[in-house]
Amino acid sequence: MEDVIILGTGCAGLTAAIYAARANLNPLVIEGSQPGGQLTTTSEVENFPGFPTGIDGFDLMDNLRKQATRFGTRFEHAVIDKVELEGAVKRLYAGEKAFETRSCIIATGARPRLLGIPGEAEMYGGKGVTTCATCDGAFYRDMDVAVIGGGDSACEEALFLTRFCSKVTLVHRRDELRASPIMADRATSHSKIEMAWNSLPKSIVADDAGKVCGLVVTDAITGSERTIPCKGVFIAIGHIPNTSFLKETLPMDADGYVVPQHGSQVRTDIAGVYVAGDCADHIYRQAITAAGMGCQAAIETERWLAEQ
Numbered sequence: 001m002e003d004v005i006i007l008g009t010g011c012a013g014l015t016a017a018i019y020a021a022r023a024n025l026n027p028l029v030i031e032g033s034q035p036g037g038q039l040t041t042t043s044e045v046e047n048f049p050g051f052p053t054g055i056d057g058f059d060l061m062d063n064l065r066k067q068a069t070r071f072g073t074r075f076e077h078a079v080i081d082k083v084e085l086e087g088a089v090k091r092l093y094a095g096e097k098a099f100e101t102r103s104c105i106i107a108t109g110a111r112p113r114l115l116g117i118p119g120e121a122e123m124y125g126g127k128g129v130t131t132c133a134t135c136d137g138a139f140y141r142d143m144d145v146a147v148i149g150g151g152d153s154a155c156e157e158a159l160f161l162t163r164f165c166s167k168v169t170l171v172h173r174r175d176e177l178r179a180s181p182i183m184a185d186r187a188t189s190h191s192k193i194e195m196a197w198n199s200l201p202k203s204i205v206a207d208d209a210g211k212v213c214g215l216v217v218t219d220a221i222t223g224s225e226r227t228i229p230c231k232g233v234f235i236a237i238g239h240i241p242n243t244s245f246l247k248e249t250l251p252m253d254a255d256g257y258v259v260p261q262h263g264s265q266v267r268t269d270i271a272g273v274y275v276a277g278d279c280a281d282h283i284y285r286q287a288i289t290a291a292g293m294g295c296q297a298a299i300e301t302e303r304w305l306a307e308q
């Protein structure tokens with residue numbers, strides 16, 4: 001049986017692993033379907049303390065992984081679909097395979113939210129609809145694309161795409177961006193970015209080859225419709241926590257974020273079970289706050305195990 005299993009290899013999971021490993025807990029980290037988490041699909045991370053000129057998201061996660069490995073963290077690939085967390089022995093199941101552990105840190109992160117409009121699912125991945133400019137931007141060299149959303153992610157995606165694309169239309173449902181002022185300024189003042197304000201995405205249109213050729217939007221004020229010609233649609237409208245495997249095990253809010261015990265960010269209602277990062281944080285959702293929660297969860301775990 002393990003002393004501690006950490007679910008997730010994003011900033012929260014790997015920071016928890018570094019702390020748990022340095023506390024001689026010999027942690028086992030289970031990595032799911034997106035090793036390294038969301039930062040691996042980010043371009044430049046400019047706000048992680050300690051990197052005055054920024055760091056590539058993939059490199060940051062690679063560094064964290066190396067640091068965790070250096071202190072003895074073990075990694076195993078599995079997608080956990082069921083858990084039994086009550087009691088002294090906690091069981092985590094990946095299909096038929098069961099992992100047993102005395103304690104557990106859940107740091108499973110979140111995934112991109114989709115729109116659910118016609119054309120989106122049909123053309124997702126390879127046919128012009130995507131949620132990752134860093135991964136797919138280079139495929140749209142010298143083409144017109146649309147980015148949907150009004151937050152920091154949408155601005156970041158739009159700015160990144162200006163490196164390749166001839167024109168980026170940033171499609172937002174209101175007339176004011178949600179993004180931080182610095183990101184909003186950069187996006188709205190960029191010569192290659194055109195704003196489509198008050199525009200509600202209605203459907204994504206395919207050409208004869210089944211690939212994206214336009215985005216139909218409805219004007220939120222007048223109700224009129226128009227098609228924005230584009231070869232790529234980048235969706236950046238927020239995230240959904242990866243917590244469905246925990247249903248009816250831990251308290252969650254209406255959006256599926258794990259709700260920690262009152263007075264703690266990382267302690268859950270079940271003894272020996274902790275949460276960290278975006279699966280439990282719908283407010284800050286930053287790499288550094290996820291790392292901070294991972295650190296807290298590992299320290300709490302160490303103390304709890306010592307008490308047992």
Ligand code: NAP
Nearest residue numbers: 115149150151152153154156173174178236237238284285
């Ligand atoms: P977000 O801040 O929640 O923004 C989501 C955006 O999508 C909002 O503008 C929202 O519109 C729009 N939206 C949501 N559902 C929609 C729908 N069905 N149709 C059309 N538009 C829809 O999400 P985020 O941009 O992913 O950012 C998440 C967190 O990560 C934030 O705290 C952000 O600061 C942080 N972040 C930081 C950086 C950075 O600092 N470099 C980069 C990326 C993300 P409304 O505004 O009308 O609600």
